[in-house]
Amino acid sequence: MTETAPREDGPPPLDEAAVARYLADNPDLLQRRPELLALLELRHDCAPATSLIERQVRVLREQNAALRQRLDEILSVARYNDGTAERLHELTLELMGADDLQDAVESLRARLREGFQAEAVAVVLFDPAAQAAEAPLPELADGDASAYRSLGPLLEAGRPRCGAPEAEQCRIVFGASAPRVASAALVPLLGERPIGVLGIGSTDPERYHAGQGTVFLRRLGALAACTLERLMRSG
Numbered sequence: 001m002t003e004t005a006p007r008e009d010g011p012p013p014l015d016e017a018a019v020a021r022y023l024a025d026n027p028d029l030l031q032r033r034p035e036l037l038a039l040l041e042l043r044h045d046c047a048p049a050t051s052l053i054e055r056q057v058r059v060l061r062e063q064n065a066a067l068r069q070r071l072d073e074i075l076s077v078a079r080y081n082d083g084t085a086e087r088l089h090e091l092t093l094e095l096m097g098a099d100d101l102q103d104a105v106e107s108l109r110a111r112l113r114e115g116f117q118a119e120a121v122a123v124v125l126f127d128p129a130a131q132a133a134e135a136p137l138p139e140l141a142d143g144d145a146s147a148y149r150s151l152g153p154l155l156e157a158g159r160p161r162c163g164a165p166e167a168e169q170c171r172i173v174f175g176a177s178a179p180r181v182a183s184a185a186l187v188p189l190l191g192e193r194p195i196g197v198l199g200i201g202s203t204d205p206e207r208y209h210a211g212q213g214t215v216f217l218r219r220l221g222a223l224a225a226c227t228l229e230r231l232m233r234s235g
Helices: 016-025 034-039 052-096 101-115 128-132 145-157 167-180 215-234
Strands: 120-125 161-163 183-190 194-202
Touching: 052 101, 052 215, 101 120, 101 215, 120 167, 120 183, 120 215, 145 167, 145 183, 145 194, 167 183, 167 194, 183 215, 194 215
Parallel strands: none
Antiparallel strands: 120 194, 161 183, 183 194
8 A cells, every 4th residue: 555645734835946946937026126136145255355235235224123113113003092082082982981070080980990901090089079979989078288298299280200200209199009109190180279199000010111201191190180070170
């Protein structure tokens, strides 16, 4: 009984002779596929001197590789920003439909945890009206001068602060979760007056850092402040 050799999947590998025959039969290949020139190694024989042409080609290839990497990074950032904008839009619609303060805060927490992978989300409000919301809102009354004083520089600066939070600020904002927060974004909530702080924390010390952009956080802060202030007044 004759055994049949097992079939190999895919086309057989090409050897140099096959490639040479193909190029001979298709002399205009590089005109039709000019991008292949960037991948070919063509030596310019001028030994013992170093060919300037080869050096130029090498430099151009290195620059091309760097540009491709930069383009990939830009596209990756663009895709991330598109996703962020879409999730912020969804959060906006949800907050617009919030019936009360508790509903709005829970929407903030849920969206930031699910859509933005936030490990800890806290809202601190400087208004006795916040007490109308049920636990676990960590509201602070106007009379809590020490807490307001601790967060005062953040509110006066009027912009988000990212990085390792100060110990006292971390305790005030995140409460029992504070020991697990290694980095955070603290976002001032500014209406007609400072109404509170939104805290977004992570166990990763590099997740939030001083050098990162805060455009999204600024928009988030403005959205949250507008919604919460409206509900405080209505409540």
